[in-house]
Amino acid sequence: MSLKAYNKKRDFSKTPEPSGNAGDSPNSVHRFVVQRHKARKLHYDLRLEINGTLKSWAVPKGPSMNPADKRLAVRTEDHPLEYLHFHGTIPKGNYGAGTMTIWDSGSFDIDGAEDNPGLLPQFRKGNMKLILSGQKLKGRFALVRTGERSGKESWLLIKKNDGFATDLFYDAETLIEPSQxxxxxxxxxxxxxxxxxxxxxxxxxxxxxxxxxxxxxxxxxxxxxxxxxxxxxxxxxxxxxxxxxxxxxxxxxxxxxxxxxxxxxxxxxxxxxxxxxxxxxxxxxxxxxxxxxxxxxxxxxxxxxxxxxxxxxxxxxxxxxxxxxxxxxxxxxxxxxxxxxxxxxxxxxxxxxxxxxxxxxxxxxxxxxxxxxxxNVESEDALICGYTDSVGGGVAFGSLILGKREEDGLKYVGNCGSGFGEADRKVLLKRFAPFRTKKNPFGKKLALKGRKPNWMLPNLECEVHYSERTKNGLLRNPVFKRLRKAPEVPRNAPSPSPKPTGNDARETLDIDGLPVTISNLNKVYWPDSGYTKYDLIDYYLQVSDILVPYLKDRPESLHRHPNGIMEEGFYQKDNENVPEWMQTATIYSKSSERDINYLLCQNTASLIYMANLGCIEIHPWNSKTDNLDRPDYGIIDLDPPEGTDFKKVIESALAVHQVLNEGKIEGYCKTSGAKGLHVYLPMNGEYTYEEVRNFTKLICYFVQRRIPELTTMERRIKDRNGKIYLDYLQNRKGHTVVSPYSVRPVKGAQVSAPLLWSELEDGLLPSDFTLKNMPDRLARKGDLFVPILQEGISMEKALERLDRMSAET
CATH class of the missing domain: 3.30.470.30 (DNA ligase/mRNA capping enzyme)
Structure with missing residues (x-):
C-alpha cells in the first residue's frame, strides 16, 4: 500500500509526524488507534492497521459506544504504521496543524472470521465488520461506505448491540471510563x-x-x-x-x-x-x-x-x-x-x-x-434586537431593546436595563458583535426617550422576569436573567435573519457547529395567512429539541413543497448531493430494484436543511436503521372524507380509546394536522411490521363493530359511504405518517399536535394548532408523546384480553 499521498502533503523537516514506507503486518495482528486531533476543527482520527499501512478516517463527532449513534467517518489518506504511537503538536503552517493526542488504542479482529473473506476484501467492498479491543472502544463495530462527497469517501462508524454497548448519552469529549x-x-x-x-x-x-x-x-x-x-x-x-x-x-x-x-x-x-x-x-x-x-x-x-x-x-x-x-x-x-x-x-x-x-x-x-x-414570577423569552448607549458612558451599554415575533412581524416589548453587573455587560457586548446591523429590525422608529440605539439582527434570545404588562403590551420592570443561547443553556441556532435582502438571498446558519445554507426566506408558503419559508424554519428551530428524537435514526421520505402549498408537491426518497455532515442510510428497494439513499434527521442542522428544501411536513419511518423490520409503534389513522364534522372523528377516536382501555393497552392520540386523528401504540421494536399491522387491524375491527354507523374498514373510497376509514395499513415497512409536531402543507399552517385524551371534546379542531401557537403549547404542557419512544406494550397479554372481550360480546 502506498504512502505517496501522505508524504506529498507533509514537509518532514517542519512537522514531527513520522515519515515512512508501507511496512509488513502479520496477519494475526491488527492494531488500531483513535487520535483526538484539535486542528482547525476538532475531530477524531480512526486508524486501522491493514496490509502494512494505517487506513484512516476522520470522525467529526468521535466514536460512540451507543448503537443509536451512526458516526460520519470521512476517509483520508493512508498513514504509516509509526503513526500508531504518534502524539504531539503539528506546527502552524503544516498540513493538519494542531494538537494530537491518543484517545484510545488496542487491537482488532474480523467479526465472524471463520466465514469472512478477509479484512482487505471487506475494506475494498466498503463493508467492514470488526471486533475492537481497546481501553474505551470494545466489542463489535461496523464501518460502512455510504458514498462520495466532494471527492472524499463517506463512511459510517456504527456500534453494534452487544454486551459492551450503552443506551446512554455518549460523548467522546466528556465521557470518563467507570472505575474498576x-x-x-x-x-x-x-x-x-x-x-x-x-x-x-x-x-x-x-x-x-x-x-x-x-x-x-x-x-x-x-x-x-x-x-x-x-x-x-x-x-x-x-x-x-x-x-x-x-x-x-x-x-x-x-x-x-x-x-x-x-x-x-x-x-x-x-x-x-x-x-x-x-x-x-x-x-x-x-x-x-x-x-x-x-x-x-x-x-x-x-x-x-x-x-x-x-x-x-x-x-x-x-x-x-x-x-x-x-x-x-x-x-x-x-x-x-x-x-x-x-x-x-x-x-x-x-x-x-x-x-x-x-x-x-x-x-x-x-x-x-x-x-x-x-x-412565582412572570417570565418571558424575548429577542435582543439591539441595545442603547449608556447615558454618560459609565458602563458598556445602557439597556437591551427587546422584541417578540408575532403574526404581523417583530413587535417591540420594551427595554431591559437591570439584572446584570458591569462584567455581565462587557461579556454580552462581545456576544452582540456578530449580530450588529445598521438596519432597524422593527422597520419603524421606537420611543426610546432619546437613547441612541445600536441595532442587532434578532438572533439572540434572553429570558427576562417582569412584574406585569402595560396596556401597550410592554414588559413592566423587566430584569435580565440569562441568555437562552448562552453555553450554559444552549439552544439550537440563531434564527434566520428576518428580512433577507432579496427573494433569492442566501445565508449560512451555524447550527451546533454545522453550516446550513438557507435561501428564499421571503417566499410565501401559505398565501391565506402570509406565512413564509422564514416562518417554517423559525418554527422548526424553536421545537427541534422536542421534534428531533422522533426523527433520529429513521429514514426520511421527503415531501417537498419548494413553491408553497398552492403548487403540487413531490416525494423524494433518494438523496445523493447532500452536505458532508449529513448522515444517510442506504436501503435496498425491492420495488425500484436498487439501493435508495435516505436522509437521516439526526440533529437540528439536519431538520433545518430539510426545511430549506421545502419539506414543510416531516415523514419518518416507523422503525430505525438498526432494526428496520420492527417498528417502534403501531398507528391507527382515522381518515375522514372531506367535509366530515370533526365531532365524528373525535367520537371515533374515543371509541378507539375505550377499546384500548378495556384491553389495558396504552395509546396516545394526535391530530394529523389536516382533517383526521392518529392513535399511536408503543411497540419498542419488539414485533415485526406484520405482527403490528395485524394487531392494529384487530383493534380496528373492535372499533368498527361498536360504531358501524360512523366507521368503515373498506379500502376503496367509493365503498366507504362517507364513513371514517380506520386505516391500519400504514403499519408497513417504508410507509410513513407525518411526525408529531410536524407542520402540514394545508391552510393556516396547521401542526400535527399530540393531545391528552381529555382534550377530545366538542369544539376541538385541527386548526387550533399552528406553527405560531405550538411553541407556547409545548411550554405549557410539555411533550405529551414521550411514552411512544419508551417501553412498549405486551402484545401477547393484550391479545388475551381482547380475546376475552370478543368472547364476552
Missing amino acids: KSSKEPPGKIAPGKIVPPMLAGSAKEIFNNPKWIYELKWDGYRIVAHISGDGVLLQSRNGITMNQNFPELAKELESVGHETIMDGELTVLDENGVSQFGELQNWPDTRGTLRYYVFDMLYLNGHSMLDLPLLDRKSLIQEVIEGLRTAHYCDHVEGMGAALFERAVEEGMEGVMAKAGDSNYVPGARTEKWLKIK
Missing part, C-alpha cells in the same frame, strides 16, 4: 463516569397540596450531575459538558465522599439572605456570595442503580453520603404542604418551588409530569 470497582455494573447501564441526561420537569401554573407529593425550594442555578468513583469526580452539566474546571472547589470537596455515587442537584450562589443569584454564578469565582450545591436526588450508589426506586427512597440516603460537606447540602423538602412552602418561597424572594410525586422513578432525559416547576 464499578465494573460489576452491567455494560450499558448507569455507572459513575457515564454521562446521564438529567430528568426534566414539566410546568404547572398554580401550586397545589397533595399528600403523595413532596415540595422543594426551586434554586436558580446550573443543573449538575456529580459522578464520584475511584477515578475521581466528574461534574456534568445538563448538556453533558464537564464543569470541573469551572468549579474546582466543589470537585475537590466531593473527592472526600467515601462512596461510589451519582447525585443530581442544583449549583447556585446565595446572597446574604440565602436567595440564589444566577448572575453571580455566571461570574464565579469573581463574584460575591456563597457557592452551594443542593443535592435533591441520587441515581447510583456503590454498584447499584437507583433509577427504579421511589424518589423518597432515593432521597433518604443522600444525607448520610454527603454528611459533613461544606458546599454540598441536602435539598430538604416538605410533604403535602405545597401551598405553605410556595408562600414562604415568595416571601423570601425565591423563584418558586418544585413539586415531585413521592413515588416517582428517575427517567434519564425524560420530561415528566411527575416533576413540576411552579414559579
